[in-house]
Amino acid sequence: MEPKRELRKRMKLKRSELSDCERQAYDSIIYEKLISSEEYLKAKVIFIYVSYGDEVNTHLVIKHALNSSKRICVPKVISKEIGMKSIEINSLDELTAGAYGILEPNSEGVVIKPDEMDMIILPGLAFDKKGGRLGYGGGFYDRYLTKVGENTVKAALGYDFQIIDKVPTEEFDVKIDYIITN
Numbered sequence: 001m002e003p004k005r006e007l008r009k010r011m012k013l014k015r016s017e018l019s020d021c022e023r024q025a026y027d028s029i030i031y032e033k034l035i036s037s038e039e040y041l042k043a044k045v046i047f048i049y050v051s052y053g054d055e056v057n058t059h060l061v062i063k064h065a066l067n068s069s070k071r072i073c074v075p076k077v078i079s080k081e082i083g084m085k086s087i088e089i090n091s092l093d094e095l096t097a098g099a100y101g102i103l104e105p106n107s108e109g110v111v112i113k114p115d116e117m118d119m120i121i122l123p124g125l126a127f128d129k130k131g132g133r134l135g136y137g138g139g140f141y142d143r144y145l146t147k148v149g150e151n152t153v154k155a156a157l158g159y160d161f162q163i164i165d166k167v168p169t170e171e172f173d174v175k176i177d178y179i180i181t182n
Contacts, residue, residue: 004137014161023054026182027182031060037155045070047114049121050095050103050104056158062074072088073087074095075144083144086113086114086117088112094109115147119154121157122176123136124156126162127158143172155179158180159182163179
């Protein structure tokens with residue numbers, strides 16, 4: 001099995017090689033699949049990553065959810081030790097670049113507890129069909145996911161080439177429920 005570091009590097013490279021045209025087309029397909037999914041339609045409180053760089057774009061999803069009267073919260077990294085909190089937002093205008101350059105809430109705002117969420121939409125670099133997810137290596141999401149309710153749907157967004165036979169996992173890695181791809 002390919003070591004995590006090499007797999008991360010390979011997937012970042014593959015993602016960066018997508019043309020703008022391909023990325024927009026794939027993101028549009030993923031967006032349509034997500035917003036028409038039963039889990040999304042039923043969810044009232046959604047925790048979603050704010051896309052950065054060449055990740056699957058979530059900005060349109062966030063706008064759609066807010067326009068659909070869903071409560072949206074996004075991650076705010078507190079520290080490597082503490083991890084992250086989920087802060088409710090009412091607009092993308094409430095976000096500024098944080099410590100890693102990723103958009104996050106620029107104020108403390110309302111913290112939504114992990115067990116209040118109906119759906120969590122996660123980023124990742126590689127996935128497998130058994131729910132394995134390879135993140136960026138910080139462990140922020142895995143630590144956070146241990147606190148969510150058992151009925152919270154954990155969905156990841158990714159491009160089809162990000163699905164591999166087996167993602168290298170550790171005992172503390174939390175499995176996702178499903179992946180939405182192009």
